[in-house]
Amino acid sequence: MNINEQANFIWSIADLLRGDFKQSEYGKVILPFTVLRRFDCVLAPSKAKILEANKTLTVSNKRPIFKRMTGHDYYNVSQFDFEKLMDDSNAIEANLRDYINGFSEDVREIMDNFEIFGVIDRLSRANLLYLVVQRFAEIDMSDTQIDNLEMGYMFEELIRRFSEQSNETAGEHFTPREVIELMVEVLLDPDMDEIANTDGKVITILDPACGTGGMLSVAQNKMESLNSTTQVIPFGQELNPETYATCRSDMILKGNTNSRIVLGNSFNEDGFKSQTFDYMLSNPPFGVEWKKVEKFIKDEAASQGYHGRFGAGLPRISDGSFLFLQHLISKMNPPEKGGSRIGIVFNGSPMFSGDAGSGESEIRRWIIENDLLEAIIGLPDQLFYNTGITTYIWILTNRKENRRKGKVRLINGAGFFEKMRKGLGNKRNMISPENRAELVRLYSTYEPDENYMDLDNEYFGYRKIVIERPLLNEDGTPVIDRKGNRKADASLRDYEMVPLKEDIHEYFRREVLPFVPDAWIDESKTKIGYEIPFTRYFYKFTPLRDSSVIMEEIKALEERIQANLMEVFSK
Structure with missing residues (x-):
């Protein structure tokens, strides 16, 4: 057979x-x-x-x-x-x-x-x-x-079939193959020639939420297909014992004797302390709380700061997505030793959740100000088995090409999909090889295209300023404190988000004073925030149709309904 x-x-x-x-x-x-x-x-x-x-x-x-x-x-x-x-x-x-x-x-x-x-x-x-x-x-x-390679492919096929059949649990540990292939191709795109032309190269890859090992397998297969002399060493960590066993088995069946797959929670049982990796990729669970490891993480953040993994900040307890990303960033090779590249799948929340000064905003600020974020690819919705929401691939690196330094490329891939003949759970769309090739082109191209934009890092930052207005007493005059300053009326307090590239006082004179001339900025409360309002950048206004056209359509519909009713009653 x-x-x-x-x-x-x-x-x-x-x-x-x-x-x-x-x-x-x-x-x-x-x-x-x-x-x-x-x-x-x-x-x-x-x-x-x-x-x-x-x-x-x-x-x-x-x-x-x-x-x-x-x-x-x-x-x-x-x-x-x-x-x-x-x-x-x-x-x-x-x-x-x-x-x-x-x-x-x-x-x-x-x-x-x-x-x-x-x-x-x-x-x-x-x-x-x-x-x-x-x-x-x-x-x-x-x-x-x-042989081992064929056995690995066969085992992967069985994993895929059983994961698809088990729609109730598939999304917990199974990422659609076409999403992994897209991530891997974008992750490797700048390095394809080097891998292909360097014999005997040893490459390490890590997935700290590896599930059954699909991402590690696809990345390894892709790299080794570029050059048969390349030695790829997969590292993975998985929390679920059964999926860990599946991944570990897959590695052994393929003859990956140097691979290392460990069981445990990547946050408080880090299986690869003090190790760094060439490439890292992951699809961590969306919106999963981290309460079970809260004390460990907060203690590490407080005691180690930027020398540990979580110095930039901590996200809300209800979503640990950014913890995974900081965990990966901590395992980057330093640039002088070749640097690293990271691909991670997120839902929309990490781009905008959290106000200025919050954990999420501070994490985004740290990532962007350190010029680590290279690109975000917005994917079509209904790609995953257990959720129909829109997802995004973030690409990070500490060795950007010169043309990408100080910038982030946003790619609108929402329209690059094909409908599946038969849905699997919430998965009704798929990225075809042709779609994938076009998305990789949008990542790598120099040519202008309406489906991507390159924005300066500073573009994502803003200052949240507090606008105060005076507290009045009964005769309508401002109330003055002991120092001779006007007291603020908390009920009239307002906030403005001023882009980092803009002077806050010029903004204030233009956007606030003409409407509330007695207002002032409480500069002691100004905070810097970062967000990535992805959909806003690619929004296209669709003008409403003329009302006369709509009325004509309604009249025509009424006439058809009336004719159908007459036909029914005449029988």
């Missing part, structure tokens, strides 16, 4: 589960068993030697020897394999448990995070365990039949 046939066969095994498992649970069974069967087939040639060595070796640490014998980072010392498991249907559960416990520690840890023994228990109670193992035993997944 070829790869697609293999994937289809494995997919068909899920039919056995119908009725005893929900559709959203099929992947919990099929994915770990796919991993087990692959390991089983790959280890088959060395199985007899491993069993013999396990009996005869007297050294305390046999692991390095076993790994040399298998030629892999994993091994199994159980007497069972899938073929032997078929010999006794009555003891299938006990024998399968023995087989799994015979694996090396790293594989057992993956299986524990798949909660494999709970899955086995459910299959056994449903009288399905032997049937599932039997079906998997029919597939030859040896590395002579399917």
